[in-house]
Amino acid sequence: KEYLSDRINSMATSATLAMAAKARELRNEGRDIIGLSLGEPDFNVPDFIKVAAKQAIDDNYSSYSPVDGYGDLKEAISRKFRRDNGLEYSPEQVVVSTGAKQSLANVAMVLLNPGDEVILPAPYWVSYRDIVKLAEGVPVEVPTGIESDFKMTPAQLRAAITPKTKMLWYSSPCNPSGSVYSQQELEGLAAVLREHPGIFVVSDEIYEHINFRSRHASIASIPGMYDRTITVNGVSKAFAMTGWRIGYIGAPAWIAKACTKFQGQITSGANAIAQRATIAALDAPVENIRYMIDEFHKRRDLILQLLGEVEGFRVNVPEGAFYVFPDVSYFFGKELRGKTIGNASDFALYLLEEAGVATVTGEAFGSPDCIRLSYAASESEIREAIRRIREVL
Ligand code: PLP
Numbered sequence: 001k002e003y004l005s006d007r008i009n010s011m012a013t014s015a016t017l018a019m020a021a022k023a024r025e026l027r028n029e030g031r032d033i034i035g036l037s038l039g040e041p042d043f044n045v046p047d048f049i050k051v052a053a054k055q056a057i058d059d060n061y062s063s064y065s066p067v068d069g070y071g072d073l074k075e076a077i078s079r080k081f082r083r084d085n086g087l088e089y090s091p092e093q094v095v096v097s098t099g100a101k102q103s104l105a106n107v108a109m110v111l112l113n114p115g116d117e118v119i120l121p122a123p124y125w126v127s128y129r130d131i132v133k134l135a136e137g138v139p140v141e142v143p144t145g146i147e148s149d150f151k152m153t154p155a156q157l158r159a160a161i162t163p164k165t166k167m168l169w170y171s172s173p174c175n176p177s178g179s180v181y182s183q184q185e186l187e188g189l190a191a192v193l194r195e196h197p198g199i200f201v202v203s204d205e206i207y208e209h210i211n212f213r214s215r216h217a218s219i220a221s222i223p224g225m226y227d228r229t230i231t232v233n234g235v236s237k238a239f240a241m242t243g244w245r246i247g248y249i250g251a252p253a254w255i256a257k258a259c260t261k262f263q264g265q266i267t268s269g270a271n272a273i274a275q276r277a278t279i280a281a282l283d284a285p286v287e288n289i290r291y292m293i294d295e296f297h298k299r300r301d302l303i304l305q306l307l308g309e310v311e312g313f314r315v316n317v318p319e320g321a322f323y324v325f326p327d328v329s330y331f332f333g334k335e336l337r338g339k340t341i342g343n344a345s346d347f348a349l350y351l352l353e354e355a356g357v358a359t360v361t362g363e364a365f366g367s368p369d370c371i372r373l374s375y376a377a378s379e380s381e382i383r384e385a386i387r388r389i390r391e392v393l
Contacts, residue, residue: 010133015361033357040374052280055276084216096269104202110261111255218231237321310389327369357389
């Protein structure tokens with residue numbers, strides 16, 4: 001470790017992956033563990049997308065693609081932005097990357113200078129913090145709680161802005177809270193941002209389609225925001241294509257160009273077969289994937305009902321994504337089966353060891369009163385997991 005760079009030594013290991021590794025360890029010891037820790041749909045890739053991927057192999061899509069993605073894929077992404085978000089991004093404003101994670105890393109690397117502050121409404125997705133730090137930016141966390149449905153208010157945003165503020169990063173629907181910002185709420189934030197023309201916005205919309213109530217709102221469509229918003233999206237979540245690794249941005253052309261330059265030195269173009277398959281995914285009507293969204297909706301209602309029966313859990317009603325994010329601070333300072341629960345990490349570990357249920361501590365997301373449960377699991381797994389949790393509490 002002493003020979004490793006300060007860069008890597010100061011980086012946190014992804015808490016969601018760490019929990020999955022611990023769960024795997026217990027499974028290898030023969031324990032029956034129910035995994036509610038990963039942010040991954042438990043569906044197969046829809047057949048029409050598989051067909052396109054197989055065709056791409058037969059058509060010999062085997063060479064390097066353009067760094068920023070195939071032209072016809074970027075055109076499909078332009079159409080998608082217009083159809084779903086009312087956003088006009090020309091293909092020059094689109095960059096395709098190896099997952100939305102790489103899209104986010106590109107943006108951080110091309111826009112942040114050392115010491116630039118990035119506002120992260122907490123809870124935020126685990127990797128934001130470390131991606132920002134890797135680019136030598138300074139994460140500025142704005143805590144939100146269950147009272148405000150885990151959403152940042154315009155007043156909180158205003159109070160967090162300093163002369164060093166360079167960016168605001170958020171996801172809606174949110175991982176981990178499942179909260180969805182309405183058009184009106186985004187307009188409130190945009191009104192504050194319009195007073196500060198030098199602040200850029202990363203709007204992570206990867207859960208866009210997994211939204212059970214409101215119409216999805218993109219901040220780039222609000223007056224004054226388009227020229228300084230980077231809209232991030234990808235196919236991992238809505239199309240159950242996590243392992244295919246395709247994400248993309250729509251952004252001002254000069255930012256897109258910088259991301260392409262950066263990506264060209266790091267990874268080149270994303271996987272060719274997966275890019276071809278993504279054209280089929282994005283060109284298809286959203287109705288083609290409705291069955292998955294409907295299923296997540298059913299499971300959300302189920303897990304909310306079951307968690308409502310667990311004393312000490314306070315849960316909001318997440319409108320999107322596939323997570324619930326209960327406040328479990330009721331248990332802090334209590335002793336359960338001889339173990340003292342000091343914080344959310346102790347609590348998550350307790351659930352893993354005693355109930356055999358893997359969750360993720362909210363500390364990883366900047367919300368130390370909460371834990372995250374993913375309901376991208378079967379109905380019987382959800383029922384059994386919550387039954388066991390009740391039992392050990
Ligand atoms: N953004 C959010 C909010 C996520 O939850 C995830 C995945 O967990 C990503 C981005 C990364 O997605 P991808 O698989 O496209 O890299």
